[in-house]
Amino acid sequence: MSERIIKAFKNAAIEKKNRQDYFNIAVSVDCVIFGYDNHELYVLLMQSDLEEFQGLNSLLGDLVRPSEDLTEASFRILWERTGLQNVYLEQVHTFGKVCRHPSGRVITTAYFSLIDMQHQQLNIAEHQLDWYPVRKVKRLAFDHLEILQLCLQQLQQKVMERPVVFHLLPPLFSLRELQSVFEAILGIELDRRNFRKKIAIKDWIIDTNTLEKEVNHRPGKLYKLKAGLVNNFRPYQ
Amino acid sequence: MSERIIKAFKNAAIEKKNRQDYFNIAVSVDCVIFGYDNHELYVLLMQSDLEEFQGLNSLLGDLVRPSEDLTEASFRILWERTGLQNVYLEQVHTFGKVCRHPSGRVITTAYFSLIDMQHQQLNIAEHQLDWYPVRKVKRLAFDHLEILQLCLQQLQQKVMERPVVFHLLPPLFSLRELQSVFEAILGIELDRRNFRKKIAIKDWIIDTNTLEKEVNHRPGKLYKLKAGLVNNFRPYQ
Numbered sequence: 001m002s003e004r005i006i007k008a009f010k011n012a013a014i015e016k017k018n019r020q021d022y023f024n025i026a027v028s029v030d031c032v033i034f035g036y037d038n039h040e041l042y043v044l045l046m047q048s049d050l051e052e053f054q055g056l057n058s059l060l061g062d063l064v065r066p067s068e069d070l071t072e073a074s075f076r077i078l079w080e081r082t083g084l085q086n087v088y089l090e091q092v093h094t095f096g097k098v099c100r101h102p103s104g105r106v107i108t109t110a111y112f113s114l115i116d117m118q119h120q121q122l123n124i125a126e127h128q129l130d131w132y133p134v135r136k137v138k139r140l141a142f143d144h145l146e147i148l149q150l151c152l153q154q155l156q157q158k159v160m161e162r163p164v165v166f167h168l169l170p171p172l173f174s175l176r177e178l179q180s181v182f183e184a185i186l187g188i189e190l191d192r193r194n195f196r197k198k199i200a201i202k203d204w205i206i207d208t209n210t211l212e213k214e215v216n217h218r219p220g221k222l223y224k225l226k227a228g229l230v231n232n233f234r235p236y237q
Numbered sequence: 238m239s240e241r242i243i244k245a246f247k248n249a250a251i252e253k254k255n256r257q258d259y260f261n262i263a264v265s266v267d268c269v270i271f272g273y274d275n276h277e278l279y280v281l282l283m284q285s286d287l288e289e290f291q292g293l294n295s296l297l298g299d300l301v302r303p304s305e306d307l308t309e310a311s312f313r314i315l316w317e318r319t320g321l322q323n324v325y326l327e328q329v330h331t332f333g334k335v336c337r338h339p340s341g342r343v344i345t346t347a348y349f350s351l352i353d354m355q356h357q358q359l360n361i362a363e364h365q366l367d368w369y370p371v372r373k374v375k376r377l378a379f380d381h382l383e384i385l386q387l388c389l390q391q392l393q394q395k396v397m398e399r400p401v402v403f404h405l406l407p408p409l410f411s412l413r414e415l416q417s418v419f420e421a422i423l424g425i426e427l428d429r430r431n432f433r434k435k436i437a438i439k440d441w442i443i444d445t446n447t448l449e450k451e452v453n454h455r456p457g458k459l460y461k462l463k464a465g466l467v468n469n470f471r472p473y474q
Contacts, residue, residue, distance in 0.1 A: 009288040012339035022263045022300045026256070027333065027344050051246040063259045070333025070344065094331040094346045096264065096307025102249035107264050107307065107344070109331045161398060 028101075028108040029074045030061035030144065031089070032151040033082070035117030035131055036168040041184040042117060042131040043148060045140070046081065052102045053141035057132070059148065061108065074111045083123040088167045089113050092151050100143050108142075112151045114167035135187065152185075159185050163204045166225045174212050174220035175199070204229060265338075265345040266311045267298035267381065268326070269388040270319070272354030272368055273405040278421040279354060279368040280385060282377070283318065289339045290378035294369070296385065298345065311348045320360040325404045326350045329388050337380050345379075349388045351404035372424065389422075396422050400441045403462045411449050411457035412436070441466060 016023065033044040045057035060081045064073040074091075078084050089111050096107045117131060124130065134152060139145060159165050165181055166173075179195050199205065205223040212219040253260065270281040282294035297318045301310040311328075315321050326348050333344045354368060361367065371389060376382065396402050402418055403410075416432050436442065442460040449456040 008286075009291060010286050011288045015287070016340040019263070019300060021303055023261055023341055024303065025262045025264050025301075026259045027262050027264070049245075049247050050252070051248045054246060063256060064262075064333065066258055066261065066342065067335060069335060070331060073333075091330060093328060094307060096301065096310075096346070098304060098306060103253040104260055105303065109333070 025105045025107055026101075026103075027064045027070070028061050028106050029064060029070065029077055030059040030108050030110050030147055031074060031078050031081075032059055032092070032110060032112040032148055033078075034112065034114050034134070034151075034155065034168065036181050036184055037117055037131075039180050039184055041134045041152075043134050043137060044082070044122075044129055045132050045137070046127060046129050048141040050102070050141065056139060056141040057137075058141035059110075059144045060129070063106070070109055074109075078113065081127050082129065084115065084120060087113050087115055087120075088164070090164075092154050093147075095143055095147060097143065108147070110147045110151060112155065114155075114164060116168060116170055119170055156186055160198070160202075163202070163225060163229045166204075166229075172208060172210070172222040172224055174222060176217075176220050178205075178223070262342045262344055263338075263340075264301045264307070265298050265343050266301060266307065266314055267296040267345050267347050267384055268311060268315050268318075269296055269329070269347060269349040269385055270315075271349065271351050271371070271388075271392065271405065273418050273421055274354055274368075276417050276421055278371045280371050280374060281319070281359075281366055282369050282374070284365050285378040287339070287378065293376060293378040294374075295378035296347075296381045297366070300343070307346055311346075315350065318364050319366065321352065321357060324350050324352055324357075325401070327401075329391050330384075332380060332384060334380065345384070347384045347388060349392065351392075351401060353405060353407055356407055393423055397435070397439075400439070400462060400466045403441075403466075409445060409447070409459040409461055411459060413454075413457050415442075415460070 035042040035044065044060060046060055048054070048056050048058040060077060062073070062077045064070060068076070074089055078087060078089065092110045092112050094107060094109045098105065100106065100108070122129065134148070137145070137148060140148065155164070159182060165185065168181055169177065175196060178199065179190055179192065182195065183190055204226060206226055208222045208224050210222045212222060272279040272281065281297060283297055285291070285293050285295040297314060299310070299314045301307060305313070311326055315324065315326065329347045329349050331344060331346045335342065337343065337345070359366065371385070374382070374385060377385065392401070396419060402422065405418055406414065412433060415436065416427055416429065419432065420427055441463060443463055445459045445461050447459045449459060
């Protein structure tokens with residue numbers, strides 16, 4: 001008689017009873033919301049409302065409710081904290097250090113979001129939020145600085161692979177603005193000619209045959225993202 | 238007096254007490270271990286030991302221990318289930334549907350791993366594991382089919398961006414073998430000349446000035462991965 005046949009099965013209910021101390025974790029969602037303005041990449045932060053982190057900022061997050069999916073939670077939290085719906089939201093990484101939260105074991109899944117901060121209506125005052133230049137953020141509550149840094153790294157890696165950066169821009173933009181967004185994300189200056197060549201190869205954008213208005217330099221052509229390239233817009237349900 | 242000043246802080250201990258029903262989740266890790274042999278991409282599966290999934294296979298996974306980090310858990314589980322250490326392991330995504338596990342709320346973080354199945358010593362018999370061609374896997378326990386499919390998608394996206402595919406191959410390989418691995422992952426046939434051109438541009442491999450032996454076709458040149466390109470080897474601690 002082979003070992004496979006006499007294998008003993010476990011039962012889900014008994015399994016839970018035997019490992020009750022494993023079912024003692026809370027899960028949270030933290031949203032890293034990037035915005036762009038005037039050559040600078042920003043992140044949306046809130047004042048921590050935990051006594052233990054008084055005076056520090058944190059990412060926008062909350063515990064996942066017992067009856068709520070992870071994705072639902074991320075949209076709900078973004079909506080509750082900012083009034084935003086229909087934004088680009090992408091899961092990045094889950095952070096599971098044992099002592100990362102003073103309330104007990106809380107594992108957190110980080111999402112990042114990119115929004116056009118000039119043209120989105122955020123309930124900033126109401127929720128004690130503010131935009132901070134990413135490169136100036138040196139301290140955050142919990143392990144949120146580590147989370148922010150990983151999300152920034154991922155954004156930097158993705159920026160040339162997929163057309164995500166356009167979420168940061170208005171529907172019509174100049175190549176000058178587009179280059180400036182890339183520079184703000186990558187933290188480096190790019191050569192104008194090389195950049196334009198690379199973007200042309202990507203085939204992400206089309207010329208709208210219109211020009212910039214009210215700019216204090218020679219008006220540049222305005223471009224827009226090709227139809228069908230915007231993905232991952234999911235409404236909060 | 239502004240609203241900011243009179244803001245009330247919450248205390249971590251009280252916060253936990255108030256939201257006790259949130260701390261009722263277990264977290265698991267599931268490893269999607271890919272292997273390659275003879276034009277075919279394989280995944281390592283185990284027989285589910287839960288009564289509810291009798292007769293079905295599952296990914297290699299387990300609950301994260303109360304005192305264990307997520308990363309530690311993934312290496313521990315891989316080691317316990319396969320005897321493998323020092324393998325490439327990368328976090329992919331966290332799955333958090335409310336009813337995905339019959340024992341209660343279990344959120345799972347998926348990792349993928351790529352190994353050279355011909356040259357790794359796996360304790361397969363001891364752990365009731367087996368390799369299955371990925372394209373033939375149609376049903377798995379839990380939501381593991383969805384997890385497998387997402388990991389395959391990620392692998393397909395990454396395969397031309399980063400030199401991950403070499404974990405599937407022995408240290409020396411021919412371009413014919415390399416192309417075959419890409420084809421097995423992508424599920425399509427590639428044009429030989431185009432493929433070689435793309436790989437050359439990547440600058441990932443170098444010619445070792447040796448030839449294949451004991452092959453039933455004209456011996457091809459043997460290549461190896463450039464030094465410094467293998468990353469994410471982390472020992473189980």
